[in-house]
Amino acid sequence: MRKLQIGSPSVTTIDAHKYWNATDICLEIGASYRFEVEGEQFWYDARIRSDADGYTKPWLHWAEMFRRKPNENWFSLIGNIGQSGEQEFLIGKKLENYKATSSGELFCYANDVPIMYFNNHGALILTITRLS
């Protein structure tokens, strides 16, 4: 697993189809990080195009409570330290200054209903920079 050096960006690919994307990047408790999906990048929920901030659709409102993170948009980019679901945080297109609350591998995913990953496709390139 990679530990990041301050000021030295690292990139990882997040696939919409994967329930967990292992990044091989180790976040360290107390360190601060910037996350950014640079430029115009999109991934797809069936035929719906979305960026890392995700999307909303009125006709999907009924299903929002079943999302892995119910209060974040469909297909918003979510980060997680480990796979427990207890250290989840919204990344979106840009998260400027995130202070890690534990140490462990960064996992990421597109916010969706757990059984609905089969129709996801596309991937985003996420750039992570340790700030301090």
Ligand SMILES: [Ca+2]
């Ligand atoms: Ca889906």
